[in-house]
Structures are given as C-alpha cells and as structure tokens.
Amino acid sequence: MSLKENFVPEPWSQGSETRVTAVLVLADGTVFEGYGIGAVGDAVGEVCFNTAMTGYEEILTDPSYADQIITFTFPHIGNVGVNDEDQESDKPVAKGIILREAITAPSNYRAQSDLGAWLERQGIVGISGVDTRALTRLIRDKGMPHGVICNNPDGKFDIAALTKKAASWPGLEGADLAVTVSRREKTEWDATRWEWDKGYGRQAAARHHIVAIDYGVKRNILRCFANSGCHVSVVPATATAEEILALNPDGIFLSNGPGDPAATARHAVPVIKA
Known part of the structure; x- marks a missing residue:
C-alpha cells in the first residue's frame, strides 16, 4: 500500500460561493448555472447520469465513460477523497462532472488527495450547484444530450457560442472509442x-x-x-x-x-x- 501520510485536504469546498462561475449548456439551448470545480476551461461531451452512492473515483476512471459528462445524482461526492489504488484505468477519459452540492471534504484514511484538486490535475472540468434531479429527469425523458461545461472564475460566458459548440459536437454515433x-x-x-x-x-x-x-x-x-x-x-x-x-x-x-x-x-x- 502506498498511502500518503499526514494528508491534509486542500480547501476546495465552494459551499459559500454565491457568484456563478460555471455553466452547463445543452445543445438545445438549455442552461444550468452553478459553481466551477476542477479544471478551468470548457469540455464538450454526451451528458449522462449515474445513481451510485459510492465509487465516484472508479466511475470517473472507468474507460466506458470516454467522451461523457457524468451527472452524479448522489449529493455527497468527495467524502472519501481519491487515491491511486482505486482507479480503474491509468487516466480518466470522462470529459466532465456535474454535482448538486459542493465537493464534500474527504474523511478517509486511504485518501491521498481531495477530489477537487484531483479533478484539476486530471484536466476534468466540473460544475456544482446544479439541479441534478431536473437534469436526470431531462435525460430520462429525452435521452442523453450533447452539452458543454464551461468553468470560468470570472463568471463571463458566451452562451450562444457554447450552445453552438454543444450542437456541433459530432457525438458518439460511429465513434470507435x-x-x-x-x-x-x-x-x-x-x-x-x-x-x-x-x-x-x-x-x-x-x-x-x-x-x-x-x-x-x-x-x-x-x-x-x-x-x-x-x-x-x-x-x-x-x-x-x-x-x-x-x-x-x-x-x-x-x-x-x-x-x-x-x-x-x-x-x-x-x-x-x-
């Protein structure tokens, strides 16, 4: 076992954030506002959801989620941190992460890092503060839409350009991932x-x-x-x-x-x- 001793979580919780710093824009123009987590920038992919209560690190590193933006329906994501031993692949290929609540501070003896810092290191763009129940029902009723997450600490977003980016993304049909x-x-x-x-x-x-x-x-x-x-x-x-x-x-x-x-x-x- 190679666990990091005396690990101190980095201050990634954004529970007190009130200014919009990220948006999720779907190809049909639907916009969800929230708070940026993980890497700064934007990421386009197929928006899906996962109802698991545990194993978020395993899900994010599962190769089956290549080119997908994962909506976690369970509210407490981040509570066990992350560690190298639990990854399902060498490097995550998921494009983004969508959460309802701010990332939960880790409390686990196996944690080597907190989730927010790990997302940033892996280049995964994320958003919290989203009504994941509404988004999950949308996916259930209409199928998995193309979408783009934009994380910009300045809070400035070109919604028209982001909508166009989501709509023009070729998607997974025909993709030999x-x-x-x-x-x-x-x-x-x-x-x-x-x-x-x-x-x-x-x-x-x-x-x-x-x-x-x-x-x-x-x-x-x-x-x-x-x-x-x-x-x-x-x-x-x-x-x-x-x-x-x-x-x-x-x-x-x-x-x-x-x-x-x-x-x-x-x-x-x-x-x-x-």
Missing part, C-alpha cells in the same frame, strides 16, 4: 483484489490462462479473474484472431467499453467469428 482507450500492446496481468491492510496481491499459482480483449476493460474485472485463479493476458482491441489463438488460452474474455458498438463491431466481429 474502444480503440482510443485500449492499451497499445499485450500486457500480462496477475494483480488480485485489494485486501484489508495488505493492498493488492499477486496471483502466484494460476490454474487457467485467460486472454482479455481490451475494449475498455476495468482493472477490477482483471483482478477478479486473478482472484479466481487465472493468469490474464490482456491484448489490444485491434488484436487479430491469430495473435490471440497463438497465446493458447483456456478462455477468451471480451470486455465492455465506450463508444458506438457498431463501430467497434467492424473489427471485433471478424475476430470473434474466427
């Missing part, structure tokens, strides 16, 4: 799941050999395989059937991932059929 988030070369995986006071272990006596095709696989899925007595060879989304079969696996696992399944299927289906 699996190739974008997939690893570039084969790797061997033997890390097992996290255990109290031990951290992550190593699979030392594998009974089976699994090949996992990485279309955006989460680390914890691979850990579960290792915990079940499997050694895992993880191959890129573009791996050929010949390359996979040459590894002589006992089983082949196809991960989930982001983007348009039809776009990924153009190269994935021939491999599967082979």
Whole structure:
C-alpha cells in the first residue's frame, strides 16, 4: 500500500460561493448555472447520469465513460477523497462532472488527495450547484444530450457560442472509442483484489490462462479473474484472431467499453467469428 501520510485536504469546498462561475449548456439551448470545480476551461461531451452512492473515483476512471459528462445524482461526492489504488484505468477519459452540492471534504484514511484538486490535475472540468434531479429527469425523458461545461472564475460566458459548440459536437454515433482507450500492446496481468491492510496481491499459482480483449476493460474485472485463479493476458482491441489463438488460452474474455458498438463491431466481429 502506498498511502500518503499526514494528508491534509486542500480547501476546495465552494459551499459559500454565491457568484456563478460555471455553466452547463445543452445543445438545445438549455442552461444550468452553478459553481466551477476542477479544471478551468470548457469540455464538450454526451451528458449522462449515474445513481451510485459510492465509487465516484472508479466511475470517473472507468474507460466506458470516454467522451461523457457524468451527472452524479448522489449529493455527497468527495467524502472519501481519491487515491491511486482505486482507479480503474491509468487516466480518466470522462470529459466532465456535474454535482448538486459542493465537493464534500474527504474523511478517509486511504485518501491521498481531495477530489477537487484531483479533478484539476486530471484536466476534468466540473460544475456544482446544479439541479441534478431536473437534469436526470431531462435525460430520462429525452435521452442523453450533447452539452458543454464551461468553468470560468470570472463568471463571463458566451452562451450562444457554447450552445453552438454543444450542437456541433459530432457525438458518439460511429465513434470507435474502444480503440482510443485500449492499451497499445499485450500486457500480462496477475494483480488480485485489494485486501484489508495488505493492498493488492499477486496471483502466484494460476490454474487457467485467460486472454482479455481490451475494449475498455476495468482493472477490477482483471483482478477478479486473478482472484479466481487465472493468469490474464490482456491484448489490444485491434488484436487479430491469430495473435490471440497463438497465446493458447483456456478462455477468451471480451470486455465492455465506450463508444458506438457498431463501430467497434467492424473489427471485433471478424475476430470473434474466427
């Protein structure tokens, strides 16, 4: 375990903020005002929602959320901080984060950083103070809209330009994001799941050999395989059937991932059929 000792949370709470410093603008011109969190700037993507009460760091680092702006319906986000051990990938690919309340100060012995500072380091633009219930109902009734978050401490926004940016974003249809988030070369995986006071272990006596095709696989899925007595060879989304079969696996696992399944299927289906 590599936990930061004597961690002191950075002052990221904006609960006393009253001046609008961020906006969420949807492609149809709908505007939600709020307070900027994370990186300064703007980010465009597909606006979705997640109802989980825990695991916000795992969600933000899940490759399946590539090019999406995540609305968290649970109000207390940030309360356990963040740490390197809980990330589901090397780097988050989500475009933005939407919260109802200001980021909650962390209170957890495993925290290495608070969420706000981590968002800024990762370049993730966010907004708090949004009526996430209204936004979630909008998504439920009309589907996931294209939107743009703009975080500007000066509080100045060109709504017309932001609306145009959201409306002109090409979206996820036809996007083969699996190739974008997939690893570039084969790797061997033997890390097992996290255990109290031990951290992550190593699979030392594998009974089976699994090949996992990485279309955006989460680390914890691979850990579960290792915990079940499997050694895992993880191959890129573009791996050929010949390359996979040459590894002589006992089983082949196809991960989930982001983007348009039809776009990924153009190269994935021939491999599967082979």
